[in-house]
Amino acid sequence: MSTPRRPGGPHALSENPIPSSSPAFGTPLHPIIPPRRTLPSRPPPALKTATKSTVLPILLPPATLRPLAFRTFTKKHNLTLTSSALQALATFIGRHCGSGWREEGLAEKVLEEVAKSWKKSSGQVIVEGDGDLLKNILKLLEGSMSGGRITSGSNLSRQTSFNFPGDASAADAGQRPGLDTVNSFGISKLEVEDPEDEDDLLKDPREWLKVIGAFDQPKLVYNTSHKHFDKSPTKPTLFPPPSHKTEAFRQRYHLVHQRILRNETFQTPTFSTTRSSTLNRSSSHSTTQTNTITPIANLLGRSGSTHLLLGMLTISPTGTLTLSDLTGTISLDLQHARPIPEIGAYFTPGMIVLVDGTYDEDYSNATSGSISTLTGNGGIGGTIGGKFIGFSVGHPPCERRSTTLGTSSSTEKLAGPAFGWTDFLGVGSQRATGARMSRISSRLLSPDQAHNIVIASDLHLDKPSTLSALRTLLKTYTPDPKSATPIYPLAIILNGPFNSTPVLSSLPGAGSVDYKSHFDSLASLLSDFQDLIAHTTLVFVPGDNDAWPSAFSAGASTAVPRKGVPGLFTTRVERVVKEANREIWGSGGRKGGREGEVVWATNPCRLSWFGVVGEMVVMRDEMVGRLRRNGVRFNKQQEDEEMETERDAGDAAMDLDAPPPPPPVRDENSDVDADTATARAITRTIISQAHLSPFPMSVRPFHWDHAHTLSLYPLPTALVLADSEAPAFVVKYNGCTVINPASIDESGGRGAREGRARWVEFEVGKGVGRVRVEG
Structure with missing residues (x-):
């Protein structure tokens, strides 16, 4: 299709070099303002060299440049071009490279420099043309070009940073401009560019440990037409319309169906002859x-x-x-x-x-x-x-995590597209941050040291035997003061319910007072282990007997996910952790690592380490009995x-x-x-169903708009099913380590064996766990 000529003479191209109303790329209707040329500071005679290599601008359609841009950006640099970015590049190359963009290879060199500069200045994989970043890169590149060629000594990829106008605030904050503009494609929010430049973050593995609440997890909707996940257009709410209930079950069916079809x-079979010969050799049971x-x-x-x-x-x-x-x-x-x-x-x-x-x-x-x-x-x-x-x-049939994310479980290399670009938890996608996070984890998680996550359940604070068992657990991980390099657990997950009976179903007011006194007893116990709680993360996951669900359910199954224990009852525990940090690290805080902290998580909740390298799902529920x-x-x-x-x-x-x-x-x-x-x-x-609650609504209710938090797709690295009715076990199935710590009070409340504790120790580096009984 020929492009109509624009009236107004040869200088009319500078007003709008690309005609608008393009159906393929949606070009803008407003004129594109050409970039300003930076005038040199030398006298006018120095400008004679530029007049010798004048380039005649041409009108380069974006569709013509698309194959070359795809090979350079996508195949070589793993970047994705939007239509606006492709249009901006076509305009720039047509104006500054002229007719030699293809024969002389001028466009390929320009695209190469732009791709390298984009990767240096931003961690994004989506090259946007509407923002200021690409425009600033093209402005900088324009001053380094002469006769359609990039002059020697002006390799933009060698520069470590760009001090673009308007980005001073981002540079002062230690962030790249536009780092968080694209979230649905899994751009990492960890703000790490090069392992060698992040010495402070590479000293403590706990810096890369993140607890994700159920109500903070992004909601993704599977698109059956395009076979990928889209970000939900509506914000999840606790009072959705009735149609969202049907959609929750439809989404669950779609996930299982697409998983089966990819099996x-x-x-x-590709050839019908192969299919017929296979059927003839098979048994009487028809495989068709x-x-x-x-x-x-x-x-x-x-x-x-x-x-x-x-x-x-x-x-x-x-x-x-x-x-x-x-x-x-x-x-x-x-x-x-x-x-x-x-x-x-x-x-x-x-x-x-x-x-x-x-x-x-x-x-x-x-x-x-x-x-x-x-x-x-x-x-x-x-x-x-x-x-x-x-x-x-x-x-x-279930599907391994490496298959879903398109990685190899042994080398963590890309094995296929799959859903590697999808950011399921808001910590980055496998294709965008997986390689970088794997390098950091291999550097921090030494095979000679055990980096553990401790998991215990049924922490009934109203029973003295449970507090004795908890003391045994904390003593086990308190290092010897004479040890040169003490090893602390990355996190200690304590599952509820934190009361043996529904605490708020008794007389009005009496239950809340007793409930708070039980957490005060826990705070007194934690104060005896200041060195431990100042080096680890305490995660508390509630159960059915905790506040506030027990106020109206009397300990029966309530809708999931549920929020954590209200801060009304937990102030003294948080105060003890803060005092331990101040006692160990001083008023200035810890240098080169994270201080001790306490997290009142939701049920269920997720822990991720090093972005997408590892994920643990924690669910406190009576699964076996149901x-x-x-x-x-x-x-x-x-x-x-x-x-x-x-x-x-x-x-x-x-x-x-x-x-x-x-x-x-x-x-x-x-x-x-x-x-x-x-x-x-x-x-x-549970692994085959890839769901934490495969029951009808009458058996296990759930919040319709938050049903995505119960999904186990892709499979996590570890799954904690804190079930008091099931025995303590650690089983690995299809690459997922399933853990049940059972009750922490191994003595069963018998005074003769009081203080005997049982929990599970999960090693992050190796992905294995074991049941421990001490006391």
């Missing part, structure tokens, strides 16, 4: 149907055929177990169904599962089993007549050779995790104890 078992998920609405008219469904287990108003997806609902007949694995996972209503079976359409009743009798709009979203006879039920009470029971069948063969075929079709862990218990003669079986079952269930 290799559901990938369609297991590789394709059928929407429930598509079962109409296909009675007697075998399908694989993905949906949420629900209970209909009539008490029938049903399966629902985004297209409809159908009743389930699991009389002959077998769970995958046989023993080692829980299945409850509210979970998203895979069901393999046959559709049985009911033709006997004129009011069901046909298209005309569906409830809803043509069957979409309604209940389909008939039933689905399930053969096997299994959890969806799974057992609401679990679906499957009929037992006799274990003969025929059943074993059928079950093995079902395992091959449904157990999609590679390599799958062995079931916790295979038969009565298995040597696996009951505690280990419970640990493996709850781990496999």
Whole structure:
């Protein structure tokens, strides 16, 4: 398409070199003001050299420059150009390089210098053309060009910083201009540019430890059209409209569905001949149907055929177990169904599962089993007549954290795009800050030293035996004064409930006074370990018996996430920590490290270290009891050779995790104890569901607009399920370390063994944990 000539002579190009109303890049309607030329301070004779190499400006369309800019910025420097930036670069190159921009390679050198200067002056990966940063870079580059070429000795990438006009405040604050302008693409807020220049921040690993509350976590919405995450256009609130409740379940289904479709078992083979030959060599169990998920609405008219469904287990108003997806609902007949694995996972209503079976359409009743009798709009979203006879039920295959973020778990190198550009927690994305943070963590986390996070649960402050157990824990991590290099834990996570009974459900006023006195007793205990609390971070996670939920729930399950313990009760504990810092570090504070601090976290909450290098999710909940009470029971069948063969075929079709862990218990003669079986079952269930509360709203309510805080996608490095009904364990599954510290009072309140404590010690550098019992 030819560009129309502009009237006004040759000098009209300076008014608006690029015509507006471009549909591809949305060029501005206002004229682009050309950059000012910096006049040299020498006498006029020095200007003769510039007249020898005059460049005739041309009109360079942005679309023509796009391939070269893509190779330079994206392929070589891992930067992304916006349409406004591409337009500004095309205008600059067309004016200063002329017709030799392609043949003589002038544009490539200009783009190279601009990309290097951008990376030096900003940590952003998105090159914006609307801000002042790119304009200032082009102004500086313009003074170093002669005849379309960059003069020697003016390499902008060698400069350490730019003192641009208007950026003095940012330079004084130690920040790069525009560092926090783009958050949805995972730009780091850690304000670190080069490890060698950040000596103060590299002395203490606790400088890189951050506690993220549930109400501070950014809300991302999965875009099914573009297959990526978008920032939520609305701010989360505790009083959302009813439509947000439906959207919370839809988002959860979309995350599981896209995760399954990216699994290799559901990938369609490239050549049909390979597919046919594979099916001919396979067993009688058809793998064609297991590789394709059928929407429930598509079962109409296909009675007697075998399908694989993905949906949420629900209970209909009539008490029938049903399966629902985004297209409809159908009743389930699991009389002959077998769970995958046989023993080692829980299945409850509210979970998203895979069901393999046959559709049985009911033709006997004129009011069901046909298209005309569906409830809803043509069957979409309604209940389909008939039933689905399930053969096997299994959890969806989980996905490793490295696969989701596009990294390799061994070398932390980029393995693919995936969601590496997404900033899930507001601490930076893997593609933007992962390599830099990995270098810093390897420098600080020495393999010869143990950098631990201590986790304890059921800290009942109203019981003297619990306070004795806590004293045992704190003594264990109090170093010897004669030690040359004492090692302190990075953080000590103390889970509630901080009272053994619902503290605010008794007489009005009496409970709050007792509750505050219990924290005063905790403050007195902490004051005996000033050296420890001045070197670590204390994190308190509340339970169901704490304020304020116990005031109206009487200890029953309340909506999650919930806020931390109110500051009305915790003032003395914070005062003790401040006095310890002043006693150890003096009035000037600690130099080259972080002082001791106390964080009253939400439930659940997250801890991140070194940005995206590590993430720990902490949830205080009675998970095992809820799974057992609401679990679906499957009929037992006799274990003969025929059943074993059928079950093995079902395992091959449904157990999609590679390599799958062995079931916790295979038969009565298995040597696996009951505690280990419970640990493996709850781990496999929660990790496969990738959700902290896979239950109906009637069983475990949650705030609709904050449902994203319960998601475990991508999988964290460690997951803490503080459950008093489950045994203490540490299990690693698909790269995620699942931890349950059980009760800190290992003696169970018995005076004969008072002071015996139990907790879990998680080593950040190696990603492993162990259960410790002392006293």
